[in-house]
Amino acid sequence: MNLPKDIIFEIWSRLPIESFLRCRSVCKLWYNWGYETIHQLPHLVLAVQPEASLPLHDDNKISSLLMMNVEGDHCKTRQIPLGFQLFERLLFDIVGSCNGFLCLCLPLPVYNCPIYLYNPITKEATLLPRSHLTPSLSRTVGLSTTVGFGFDRLDNKYKVVRVHEIPYIESDDEGEDCKKFNTLSEIITVNANAFWRKLDFPRAVRTYKGVHPVFLDGILYWLCDNILALDIHSEKHWTIECPPLKHSSRKRKSLIHIDGSLAIIDYNYHSPMSIDIWLLKGSKTMGFSFSLTTYDMSRVLYPQAGSGDFLVIAKLSHDTFLLELRSDQPILMNRSNQVHDYSIVLYSSITQQYLSVQGTWKKSMFQRHWMVPTLKSLNAEIDINSWTDEEDRLLVRLVTQYSARTWAQIAHRLVIENWIRFAKYVRAVRTGGQCRERWHNHLCFSFLSFSLVLGELLQRSSWNEEEDEILLTEYHGVLGEQIIRD
């Protein structure tokens, strides 16, 4: 059966990601086409990270991402499992997305929080090194960190920017204490031997806590009292004056991109509800201007009488908005009745109607990031796929220590130990399958592993039964009688 490429692509474009990936293992031709296609697939995906209580899992761990696919008037969501575990029981923020890679960061008030770059489709993760500019893992009261992730098209490199705002108390002339802020900014170019460099960034900019910059066309934008822009390539920054917004509170405004431009959304939650969208036009050399459009949102919460609010995730064509909606009353279009719903709705501001409602979560915090899936491997691009000596040693040690655990747990330990011990360089995050493969095909009978395991075991005064078991089963073939004699 020989279907031409365009028909196969036509078929694939209707498949969920999982099925599409499975198609690659059908035959060589499809495998090769698979790499070509993924960039042409019309999946614009919204990664939504629900907090804690997604219906499908009840413990506190994030085990999957929710991807949303908007096609015309429909949106479909599906869950895709997260390939690796971060530190147990900790949630993470998706701080940015670029070329199909997500940037994940633990939302902790510490300087040196681990930052990962992650491809949710291939499940490949890259761990960024610790910074030597900031004090290691020390906790600061009120520290707020924003992280930006962008792609430098001129140099073909990914960069991550981290801005810490450190509060301190200073007495003014009249002897009164007032809270001031210092800013510490750093930047890293993602490659094998990269390290964090100091970035020239305005001091005390007061970005909003937990609101990460938006990346658009090689520039990162922070929303503070004004808009701060940073060119990812030149690493130069400038300020864009904000238009006169109705609301100064940070919860009442947000920065998104609409139709390829940057836009500030000013929310009016008072009846009748509306939003002002200020679209940024112009350039750094020509000067900037904003154009204002007001959209009537008075019936977003109609017909339910309850209260609530909403956030714009994206503006789609024909005045259709993708909204995150929180309302006290269940939304009528949704049959399954739940209270205090967070829902994602597709809403038309012309007809004032919901086009569709996707999913309800009892309590949720969505992180909205658009991305076009890719099969590209960042680890291959920056050449860190091969195992280093240190990683090998670590793996051998972990296998002897955690013999009764699963490979996934070993991989998880490897991430943590990698972070703690060798956090100087950018590292690939290994999956359980990779650890298993490395162990069985490269290490299991190697001299390195043998000497390490033996050394490890001999150092201890007593061995437990499990370790005896390993020693006997794994090494009996190599050493034979010798182990038993020892």
Added chain:
Amino acid sequence: MSSTKIFLKSSDDKTFEIDETAARASETLKNIIDGGCLDGVIPLPNVSSNILPKVIEYCKKHGGDNGSSKKIANGGVDKDKEILPDYDEEEDKREKVRVDELKKWEEEYMDFDQQVLYDLMLAANYLHIKGLLDLTVEKAASMIRGRTPDQIRENFNINSDFTPEEEEEMILIEDEWDDEWAFD
């Protein structure tokens, strides 16, 4: 529009008759007709006489009413948007019956084996019949969704050309999507 007859010749030299309005469901045929190079018979060297009647059947059903076929594809969502001032309930009811009927017809129409499906996809692609292509491609996609590579190979009549080692590697990739590894 007058119902001018058009003649189509299949790859194995058989001739079929079709109304011009029906033929306009195909972009390719429409261009030929509008281009004025209508010269009695249109040869279709890529479509065999087994498939051509099936294609003509589809065109007859959908010729001239591109609007309603679109409505089926959207699964009735259009209804929500149609709050026009001169909203005619009777008209709407009739439309609904027609759409339902068309859906039922499509169900019966799509009842055929794989070989016909592939040929129909190729024909729809060649003749640029959007509706038919959507219909057939959707069916093909349903033969992939949730299936294992082995099942897909069987459905699409493909032989695996991977070496056993490559195959094993593929399974490794597959499994990472499934679950954690047990320690072995």
